């Protein structure tokens with residue numbers, strides 16, 4: 224796989240307070256780097272720097288070997304998705320998804336065909352003519368995902384994108400993300416505080432704590448690292464299974 228993103232020694236402070244400390248990692252095409260981190264660990268700052276919405280104090284950022292720091296956000300070909308889907312309230316689902324193609328002046332018939340195909344993939348075909356306020360939270364997040372995918376970004380930046388959804392919808396969205404990102408070979412950096420979500424969506428794993436990023440060589444090391452608490456959680460569930468009350472069905 225060819226290397227897409229190289230981040231070296233990224234550092235950021237706010238008012239003398241270090242928020243990102245010497246962050247270094249690489250991302251190859253088609254990978255999903257799941258970054259597990261608690262609230263306040265610096266994840267939003269990291270994603271904003273990648274998207275060009277915030278400047279680092281030090282460090283380098285390269286996409287396919289090109290220095291990204293002087294490149295303005297709208298030319299980075301990255302899409303930043305967060306909990307609240309950003310949709311145009313006055314446009315239909317169809318036109319929300321089509322927007323990125325319309326401003327790029329893609330011929331209407333070709334654009335419409337691409338939108339129809341993507342809406343079908345995202346299970347949104349029957350909602351194409353609805354306005355955003357007529358959709359559920361999960362449906363709105365799928366439209367937001369569609370708006371991002373339609374322009375074929377080189378990198379998707381996801382900041383707790385399913386954090387506002389109920390457990391079942393969240394699980395459905397994780398499966399949809401997996402299906403669509405494999406099919407379109409999308410490279411993503413997916414930040415979450417939920418270890419199950421990280422394990423479900425990630426092909427590679429990292430842990431961000433107080434601005435320090437640890438990348439793990441394999442899922443095994445990620446699970447075993449005490450800071451992720453995953454091994455402790457597994458032990459808890461195993462012990463519960465052994466000690467939980469077992470009704471005696473015989474009597």
Ligand SMILES: Nc1ncnc2c1ncn2[C@@H]1O[C@H](COP(=O)(O)OP(=O)(O)OP(=O)(O)O)[C@@H](O)[C@H]1O
Pocket residue numbers: 237238242260261262263264265266267268269
């Ligand atoms: N523009 C800013 N000015 C000053 N401090 C900031 C600014 N942006 C972020 N911070 C501080 O940097 C730290 C990390 O913030 P960041 O938003 O990156 O955290 P986060 O991991 O995304 O947290 P959350 O999940 O709660 O959004 C916090 O202590 C925050 O107060």
